[in-house]
Amino acid sequence: MRTPDNRVVSVLEQYQAQLADRYSAGEVKAIVRTVFHERLGWDVSQMEIRKFGSLSESELLKVYLPLKRLRAGEPMQYVLGEVDFHGLRIGVGPGVLIPRPETEEMVDHIVRYDPGPSRVLDIGTGSGCIGLAVKRAFPNATVLATDVSPVALEIARRNGALNDLEVEWVLHDILKEDPTSLGRFDLVVSNPPYVPRAEEMGLSEQVRDHEPHLALFVEDEDPLLFYRVIATKAKDVLVEGGHLWFEGHWFHAAGVGALLAELRYTSVEVLNDLSGNQRFIHARR
Numbered sequence: 001m002r003t004p005d006n007r008v009v010s011v012l013e014q015y016q017a018q019l020a021d022r023y024s025a026g027e028v029k030a031i032v033r034t035v036f037h038e039r040l041g042w043d044v045s046q047m048e049i050r051k052f053g054s055l056s057e058s059e060l061l062k063v064y065l066p067l068k069r070l071r072a073g074e075p076m077q078y079v080l081g082e083v084d085f086h087g088l089r090i091g092v093g094p095g096v097l098i099p100r101p102e103t104e105e106m107v108d109h110i111v112r113y114d115p116g117p118s119r120v121l122d123i124g125t126g127s128g129c130i131g132l133a134v135k136r137a138f139p140n141a142t143v144l145a146t147d148v149s150p151v152a153l154e155i156a157r158r159n160g161a162l163n164d165l166e167v168e169w170v171l172h173d174i175l176k177e178d179p180t181s182l183g184r185f186d187l188v189v190s191n192p193p194y195v196p197r198a199e200e201m202g203l204s205e206q207v208r209d210h211e212p213h214l215a216l217f218v219e220d221e222d223p224l225l226f227y228r229v230i231a232t233k234a235k236d237v238l239v240e241g242g243h244l245w246f247e248g249h250w251f252h253a254a255g256v257g258a259l260l261a262e263l264r265y266t267s268v269e270v271l272n273d274l275s276g277n278q279r280f281i282h283a284r285r
Contacts, residue, residue: 008036008051011063018071022205031076035063038080075206086133088163095151096127097215102273103191106247106280107133109271110189113282114243117141117187121237123174123230124148124192126215128156128167134189135165144182146172149214175229180236188234191247192226193218223249227256227281231263238285246281253278 016028023031036042039062042050055063066079077083077098082091085099086107092098107130116138122131122145131145145167147153153169160167170182198220200208207216218225227246234244244265248256257270265283273279 006054006056006060008047008053008055011055011060012051014064015067018067022071022073031070032063034076034080035066038082039063039066073205073209075210078210085129086136088129088132088136088159088165090127090129090132091155091159091162092127093155094210095149095212096155097211099127099129102279103130103247104133105273106130106189106191106245107137109280109282110134110187110243110245111137114138114187117185117243119183119185120144120187120189121179121182121185121234122146123172123179123188123190124215124226125156125169126152126191128159128169130189130191131156131167132159132163132165134187135167136163141187143167144170144185146170146174146179146182148173148175149212152212152215174226174233178236179233182237184239185237186239186242187245188230188238188242189245190226190230192230194223194226194247194249194252196220196223196249223252224255224259227259231260231265231283235263235265235285240285242285244283244285247279248281250277250279253281256281257283 012032015032016025019028033044033047036047040059069079075098077092082089083099086104090099118141120134120141120143125131125145125147128145131143135143145156150171153171157169193215195216197217246256253270257268260268260283268283270278271280
């Protein structure tokens with residue numbers, strides 16, 4: 001691929017020029033740093049030291065290949081193919097949500113609260129990030145992870161192999177199927193679809209046009225649908241005293257907490273994320 005010159009600083013200039021309509025200058029700089037780290041193994045100090053140095057043709061190809069897809073609006077995580085999540089490398093692509101920092105926070109809470117579950121059920125696993133992170137934290141636990149999407153489960157399986165972690169992946173529709181056949185658990189966790197459909201146009205183009213709507217959205221007339229169904233069915237598979245964890249929409253998190261209290265869960269609490277928004281809901285059977 002031909003460029004005006006092969007200096008590192010020129011790569012940044014090219015990215016700035018071609019992505020200026022989508023990202024701020026600071027965001028583009030962060031993207032370039034990530035591309036150099038993922039494609040060439042360079043850290044920030046190496047980029048600074050070598051910014052006026054030249055790249056080989058193969059190096060240029062590696063750092064310029066992502067640019068076309070980024071210009072088309074694809075999320076950087078899909079373009080690069082992997083993200084870091086709770087000490088794991090998680091492969092991502094169309095068909096699964098990109099793991100968010102808030103979900104890492106929920107795993108942190110689970111690890112702090114639970115002394116060591118023996119059987120874990122992750123409902124709506126997507127990329128498998130939650131189930132795999134819990135398995136890494138509790139290696140002696142048996143972890144089952146379900147999803148309604150065969151595409152998501154295939155990505156999750158690959159992530160299990162990538163991280164050398166054993167999780168049982170199960171095709172299962174929690175809205176339509178009974179989970180009792182999966183066994184009994186002392187921890188059930190879910191990050192279900194929770195973005196109200198009314199908020200669709202307010203999302204960034206990268207999210208709205210590329211991440212799976214099946215995993216993102218819930219209809220406006222019943223925003224607690226997944227929480228109500230999962231919490232109701234979880235009572236049949238959770239052992240007495242077992243933990244239930246949800247990630248939720250900041251506006252509806254308190255409503256989820258109230259729902260769990262109505263369903264006679266105990267020790268119900270709604271926890272804030274690091275931004276100060278109500279995000280996580282925890283209760284016990």
